[in-house]
Amino acid sequence: MPTRRSPARRPTMKDIARRAGVSESAVSFALNDRPGVSEATRARVRRVAEQLGWRPSTAARALSGEGAATVGFVLARPAATLGVDSFFLQLVSGIQGVLAERHLGLLFQVVEDVADECAVYRRWWAEHRVDGVLVVDPRADDPRPGLLDELSLPAVVIGGAPDERHPGLSTVWADDAGAMASVVGELTALGHRRIVHIAGLPGLAHTQRRIRTLRAEAARRGLAEVESVTTDYSDAEAAAVTRRVLRGPAAPTALVYDTDVMAVAGLAAAAELGFSVPADLSVVAWEDSALCRMVTPWLSALSRDSVEFGKTAARELLALLDGGPARTVRVPVPRLIERDSTGPARTDRPRSGAANDGTGPGA
Amino acid sequence: MPTRRSPARRPTMKDIARRAGVSESAVSFALNDRPGVSEATRARVRRVAEQLGWRPSTAARALSGEGAATVGFVLARPAATLGVDSFFLQLVSGIQGVLAERHLGLLFQVVEDVADECAVYRRWWAEHRVDGVLVVDPRADDPRPGLLDELSLPAVVIGGAPDERHPGLSTVWADDAGAMASVVGELTALGHRRIVHIAGLPGLAHTQRRIRTLRAEAARRGLAEVESVTTDYSDAEAAAVTRRVLRGPAAPTALVYDTDVMAVAGLAAAAELGFSVPADLSVVAWEDSALCRMVTPWLSALSRDSVEFGKTAARELLALLDGGPARTVRVPVPRLIERDSTGPARTDRPRSGAANDGTGPGA
DNA sequence: TCTTGACACTCAAGCGCTTTAGCAGTTCCC
DNA sequence: GGGAACTGCTAAAGCGCTTGAGTGTCAAGA
CATH class of the missing domain: 3.40.50.2300 (Response regulator)
Structure with a gap:
């Protein structure tokens, strides 16, 4: 521990120079690993600097051409x-x-x-x-x-x-495109053919990439009833969109949300409408977090570090x-972690009809 | 719009001084609202500075005694x-x-x-x-x-x-103390006498304040079965503690969580054990957020801006x-927003017994 | 022995700003 | 009419650091 000094005085290179008995330039060379000083001097200067608790003033550094750090x-x-x-x-x-x-x-x-x-x-x-x-x-x-x-x-x-x-x-x-492709692949493997992607802000580049990939994948696999809906990322809008698509004719059997927060909000909205996840509806969250393990059922999610x-x-x-x-x-590429919110698509009958009375889709 | 200049050259006070035909000091006085220049000069300097898109270099400012901004x-x-x-x-x-x-x-x-x-x-x-x-x-x-x-x-x-x-x-x-007092007041008004406070890190000052207040309030109101349990703020620990206290003898009828995240995790844990909220158990979250409106039932929460x-x-x-x-x-003082997770305490019979088989508290 | 040059170091300028001291010119007042 | 007291400005130093140009020393090479 350095000896107690008067409180608000920062040590400067001048202090070091004085204590070490060399010029300021020598101190600068020594501390910046530049040639121009002997190893002995370098070590001595280092020691003094250490002892004084010296740190370079970023202001001075920045001013003399170095970056602002x-x-x-x-x-x-x-x-x-x-x-x-x-x-x-x-x-x-x-x-x-x-x-x-x-x-x-x-x-x-x-x-x-x-x-x-x-x-x-x-x-x-x-x-x-x-x-x-x-x-x-x-x-x-x-x-x-x-x-x-x-x-x-x-x-x-x-x-x-x-x-x-x-x-x-x-x-x-x-690689959003690759991730989206893998999600669509996984969902179609589970038998889903009606997928809605509840996306984020339409202006963002990655939103657009995801939407484009989804469309391309759907075309490639011959899925006609696949769409993306953009939102403002709010839980409120995610819930509203979820309600809208689930109430519509030919409700989707799988929903892909662009964030964990929207997925959780959507899950709650779906539950209110009587949809059981994953029996009636599969849900995937893009972005994994503790949130995904705090709801019932646990959300399958695309996870990245x-x-x-x-x-x-x-x-x-x-x-x-x-x-x-x-x-x-x-x-x-984000990995799809399959938890409890994804499962095989219902095959008994295609859901349809506008109004859902809230007693559940299969009742 | 300033005329196109060579890219990486910041304008300095020297540039302004030259353009305005005065010394650097005059520029400094003018731009810092110091006496020493005429209003006419001040205005001219200001105009030139504006036009050049000048901003003071924080490094230089900091170095000459001003703060680092x-x-x-x-x-x-x-x-x-x-x-x-x-x-x-x-x-x-x-x-x-x-x-x-x-x-x-x-x-x-x-x-x-x-x-x-x-x-x-x-x-x-x-x-x-x-x-x-x-x-x-x-x-x-x-x-x-x-x-x-x-x-x-x-x-x-x-x-x-x-x-x-x-x-x-x-x-x-x-005022955590005041808020805690109001929560306890509200819960006792609803008939709750067994309350567990699932707190955050034991080392934090506000955790200790809340715990102390809870204890004092309990004493004042003659509630014997009131306790605080500290956690690391994680959803995992919140869930674990929730399970532990709900399975114990004389399970509480109300839980107060120190964060919204813990409350949500605890809510899920309680649901797994078959507790119905708010019928069997009231839950209050300390800290309000969208999260509280994304779970079922919506969480009553202490809200502050x-x-x-x-x-x-x-x-x-x-x-x-x-x-x-x-x-x-x-x-x-944070306001208690009463949503759907708080209600009258069950009065039919005091819950007791260690093991809960998960079929529900009243079954 | 005298140069060379490498080495270890010092000097001083400069980065962009603030600030004190000082210097002309004007006004004021006894 | 000659200080005193402004007003409006400039000169210069200094903040803590980097850096290029110099300076003195010593050992090796001619």
Whole structure:
């Protein structure tokens, strides 16, 4: 433990230089592993620095040309929709794990929409606050890659498909198409032919990828009654859509939800309508979390390692900051974990008729 | 729109000075609303700055004595337990809303435990990275207030009871005691006399406050069979504890959970054992979220405005940074929202007997 | 013996900003 | 009419660090 010093005085390189009997430059060389000092001096300087509890001032570092030792992360979400969500916290946790090794800070900001997000990038850039950023929720016609290119701010797009128009950006993505194909395969193997995909925001790139894949898979397998419905990701809308499709004629026998939260909400809605899961209806959640094991029946879910996803993204950003080339990295395809909410499609008779009286589909 | 410039060059005050035909100092005075320049010059400088899209370099500002324009927020959570949680994201969102008005950044870090958290504070302080911090999850015998005092790093403790030993810290807290008293009052009014409180981590200050209050309330009302059981906040442990107390002799007629997640997990566990809610058992969740409306029956919950909570905390920190005195602010007592999981206690016969065969409590 | 050059180090400038001191010019007042 | 007291501005130092240009020393090579 260092000896008790007067409280609010940070040690500087000058202090170290004085104590070690060398110049400030020597201290700088010593501490940054640069040639120009003897090993003996280097060791001595290191020792003094350690003893003083010295850490480089990021401000001074940033000012003299080094980076700000910080990366940025913006979450564009209307405050109202910030709900139950395990994905982001896990993602951020993974990101941190990697950044912390290099003592990089994470500047985090929640904003209302993408326009605000762009404003934040501009400000961060002008204020010299971050060395790079992590971008989530890429969307069709996204203004962000172009902006980041213009600012030459290193960036990694998380969850986007590779984008050739902005070769400066790295991309880390999960293969939604492959996952969707596997889900459809699994469901058709169980005999399901009427599948509804309750998707997220229509503007997001991965929503569109999933919808496109579903359509293609349905065409390939000759499934006529397959559709996607987009939502705002809220549990309320998920429940409403679920009620609507289940009450309609030729109700689906399987529902695929784009998030665990929507799946849980949908499950409750289905139960209210008297549908028994998985006997009458199979349910799959895209995104696994404790939530899936907190409802009855337990939800089958597409699981991916969000923490690892974050780590991968952070590593790519580090590579970029080190001057490496932009790359596109694909993380493992989400695995379908079959629990209790999926089962063989009912074969007795195709369900039909508009109104369901709530006493149950087969009664 | 500014004219197209070469990409990666930030405008500096020197640029403004040249364009406006004045010295750098004049620019500084003009832009910081300091006396020393005429209104005409001030306006001209402002216009040029605007036009150039200038923003002060935080690094340079920080280096010349101003703050780092950043506040820190550390979340000490083992990565594994980062689960479904709406509280923190909402809290952070509220914090941001206030900080953004002043263009303050939020440095966010997830660490494993409080020791690591302290290390982060030390590093942030030494690196001159933050002007102040927001501390969550205060606990008994907490090393953090002392450390922050020692570093004279302005801080607001969120969720702590006022602490006289560290007069430098502000505190923003919700009146857990009052809320617990109201819950107990409500439940006893419904006839419940056997209540189990399934609490969170035993080390946290608010856990202890709730437990103490429950005990005091029970004593005051002459309820003998009231107890608190601490958990690690996980859904798994909540379910396990629920099963244990419901299977025990003299099972409780009401359960109070410290989080919505635990309440949902407990609800499922109770359902498995054949308990019907609210007929056999009343359930209250401490913390409201969409989750509470996604299960059957909907959970009665103690609701507070987490976004507002964050805003209040951030405002207190700003006040501190402005040189104001440390204060203790109490946010409104959480309100009990009665939904469908609470009802009159069964009066037919006191439940008893160890083993429950799962066919239902009254069968 | 005198150069070379490698080595270990110091000096000083500069990053973008704030801030104190100072310097002209104007107004004011006895 | 000559200080005093403004007003509106500039010059320069300094925050803590990096870095390129220099300086002194010593050993090896000519």
